[in-house]
Amino acid sequence: MIYDVLDDIIENKRDLTYEESYECMNDLISGDYQDSVISAFLIALRMKKENIDEITGLTQSMKDHATHIDYSPQDYLVESCGTGGDTLKTFNVSTVSSIVASAAGAKISKHGNRSVSSSYGGADALEDLGVNIELTPNQVINSLEKCNFAFIFAPMYHKATKNVMAIRKELKTRTIFNLIGPISCPTQVTARLTGLYNPDLIENIAQVSINLGVKRGMIVHGFDEHGNPAMDEISNIGKTKVGFIDYGKIDVKYIDPEDFGLEYSSREDIKAPSTPEGHLEVIGNILDNVTTTRTDKARMDLCLMNSAAILYVADKVSSLKEGVDLSKEVIEKSLAKKQLENIIKYSNE
Template identity: 30%
Template structure:
């Protein structure tokens, strides 16, 4: 591994900080991109220079600049461990075809928050991913808790009965999608292995760096069709939507609940600020970026769901949260439960952004129907079965029978495929 210096870049950042007119030039973006390519795997950068770069980007405010964030995200994803996917696999191709519904094309989706909003709420994004899985191909990217009681992977581990669920090799993910479930959990450290060497530096710095910003954007799987990103303050909403736009995302929404300084999910207690990417019209030239539409969502007005105080949606321990999720998946939670409604509006929003329906209330009804038929539970059980089959690289065993019927024309087939009879794509 070659050693190289980023001292010239650090001098450039010092000049930027001192400049009266601060302009993010293409040269600056190129230099920062090269530095992170080195840090993430192509060369050896000293801890002193790593710390200096992260500090400079934070205190110049450049760690929140959309051009720079999108460049670093691209570099992170290029350095990440790949998820092998065989799009020519008959079962996988059939699953994608059967999942198509209205403007959803059967691609991967994700829902994730930045964290760090200080509210310590329930594992809403992870639960919403589970609830949406009968209708969408969900590649949930997540990590351990950094600032909350229960992070995404902490709750998933508790739900699965142990951390073994996080050790699934990337090579198994595509096979699980093809044969077992519409759902997979991508544990961030498994894919972003180069970040391990930065852990000590980041801990010693003691403040947020650009890695706190780019993490939620760095899902390693290819072919993400739609995503929802929750941000911890309203100022980040425009940044993240512009980053998604620059990444070429055509379906996406950034959300920030109007609670305190901000809530990184759709709020159960009032309005939520939204920045939604609207796909370029059919026939647009290749490379045409999506447009960004700003608006607000409200639980009652838009989703038909009652308001709940955020205090009733707090996170407990990972195991306590997992017990609540089990009750939700088994359809044992009474209507009007605060956490249930909190998850309903967020999972419903994912269906709308993906294009399953264009009506927020209709999306809520779809999620409810899936819960009534325990379709989300079956997708989770299918994922567990797939993980067990591939945990020792033994290849697939017997695919468990998963049979249920959901109204509105959606049927869960024996291999976890969601077939849509309503749009004639069976």
């Protein structure tokens, strides 16, 4: 299929149908195409700008080729992650907020890889904290059942795309995989908090999420204090553009810290630490409810906002403010710290 459509994409910027896109992903992972052809296809798509059908078809094919995890809980199953590639690098917000939200009752299958666009990613942090990130499908299900959280290590479940991932690294530029990687979790995700590197993509990824079976969700991009695109997560230094998903409907709004009952913070206080030890210290301080300094409070607020959003899409709370209150409660009662201990324990069973 790639040979059939490549010239038309390059010369005429023709959009592919869902079916064509699905077949193109089959081609990409077949191993039958030279690296140069795959590279040309990926770059051609980016230059044209990928549409909803293309992202949906490519992602569904990737999910269909993944190692399946047969788990469908009665509650919403949430995936919380970001695309990376943003301009303001923060500490591991989605990691610690997922720990807090799962302690408060959200069921989270966190799908990811080792660090690509950040210096120290969520998988790196969890592994250094003692979490086994290389879980089998049965271990994923066991961990989700016993503590509401499991990390799904992408290379173990998407082995068919291994050759494409190598090409992606060589290209050293964004491709469609920056978008489809975070939304290709092999579990049956029904709720989603996904941060994007580009706010202009929110409506498209919200519709793709619906196409892939998501019922409730928030697709987000955070802005800085000057109104510039900055973060692939909810921002506490500026506004955040959100595509709210509610059973097939998409409502795009801008929210800010006041919608969570919190105040604006400074960018200097939420920047990523320079060392792995620094990242782990931030996570530890949040779980220990340390709010001594202005920086401590800013980091705590950013965690609370993103945890609140997870709880909201999981339908555990009726508002973002209520989500902050519940997140605060599990931290103050040391339930979030205990949750990390449980995650470590059950991931190693």
